[in-house]
Amino acid sequence: MTYDASSQRGKRAEAHDASDRTFWGRLVGWGPYHTLMRLATASPRRQFLILAAFPVLWVLTQHLGPMLQMVRVSLTDAYPVAPGVEQNFTLDNYARFFGDSIFWMPFFRTLAFAGVFTFCTLIITYPVAYFLARHVSRKNQMLFLLLLLIPFWVGEIVRTYAIMILLGNTGAVNLVLKWMGLIDRPIPFMYTSFSMGVGIVYLTALYMLLPLYSALEKLPQSMNEAAADLGAGAWTRFRRVSLPLTIEGISSGCTLVFLISTGFYATPVLLGGPSTTVFAETIAGFFHVAGDEWPTGAAFATIMFMAALVITATFQKVMNSLRKGEQE
Numbered sequence: 001m002t003y004d005a006s007s008q009r010g011k012r013a014e015a016h017d018a019s020d021r022t023f024w025g026r027l028v029g030w031g032p033y034h035t036l037m038r039l040a041t042a043s044p045r046r047q048f049l050i051l052a053a054f055p056v057l058w059v060l061t062q063h064l065g066p067m068l069q070m071v072r073v074s075l076t077d078a079y080p081v082a083p084g085v086e087q088n089f090t091l092d093n094y095a096r097f098f099g100d101s102i103f104w105m106p107f108f109r110t111l112a113f114a115g116v117f118t119f120c121t122l123i124i125t126y127p128v129a130y131f132l133a134r135h136v137s138r139k140n141q142m143l144f145l146l147l148l149l150i151p152f153w154v155g156e157i158v159r160t161y162a163i164m165i166l167l168g169n170t171g172a173v174n175l176v177l178k179w180m181g182l183i184d185r186p187i188p189f190m191y192t193s194f195s196m197g198v199g200i201v202y203l204t205a206l207y208m209l210l211p212l213y214s215a216l217e218k219l220p221q222s223m224n225e226a227a228a229d230l231g232a233g234a235w236t237r238f239r240r241v242s243l244p245l246t247i248e249g250i251s252s253g254c255t256l257v258f259l260i261s262t263g264f265y266a267t268p269v270l271l272g273g274p275s276t277t278v279f280a281e282t283i284a285g286f287f288h289v290a291g292d293e294w295p296t297g298a299a300f301a302t303i304m305f306m307a308a309l310v311i312t313a314t315f316q317k318v319m320n321s322l323r324k325g326e327q328e
Helices: 002-021 023-028 031-040 044-074 092-099 101-134 138-153 156-167 172-179 193-217 221-229 234-245 247-262 266-271 279-287 291-327
Strands: none
Touching (some): 044 291, 092 291, 101 138, 101 279, 138 193, 156 172, 193 247, 193 266, 247 291, 266 279
């Protein structure tokens, strides 16, 4: 026993000596490193500031910074500025949107499409999330989630082309319908609001599924069992128990899908047609021409961004009111 104990101590000492010879071992034993760590962790407030520094810096440089730059460009008369040309600030780029009704149709169409597609995504993904969270064993839930995530391992363009192949005149849908004898000629699914809707719902389903699954997975099974013991049917249990307690997940998922849907560009171009032109295509048109149109595109993008924020903020307020009402 004495030999074994001394042997173990010898091995630990050798491991300690080996770690001291590594870079990290020498760093931990370095005096200035100890001083720096002591200063960094001297108080909880200082620890918080150090931990928050990187995410705050990331938000400022990668998210807020580009948005502020876009707003700045939208207030100029030309961008980029040619050498020797003076740049002036103006509101004409915003006035151009409000003064020309030709831009209103794609703007309101985009908001309407985003609202409808968000609702469709919610209706389609809620049963999937409910089944996954309530009827799949916990040990198999991650496997099912992985299977649902596989299509999202490829890019947006690849998945959009997959929808084109699926809905084309010689695509799988038309071939199955023809094989079943339901149609004689292919149905023109492509380049319509239907094909664009299928594409956007398919591309945004993940952003709705995960918040719904998270909310449903935390829902205590005992609450539904108690409601059933009191005589509540399946629909009553869903309407009075499951749905109110998952409002937070519904709110988060709808917000994500709506904001993403207002900014889609490639999918409407590939799947939509002349009657489904969205505002992102109008904005892109200004950036595809000479630089003096870039401020107009930036102004239109700012208008869409602010409109989407106002709508989502209103939606969040309504959902919060519903949640508080259910709790009371």
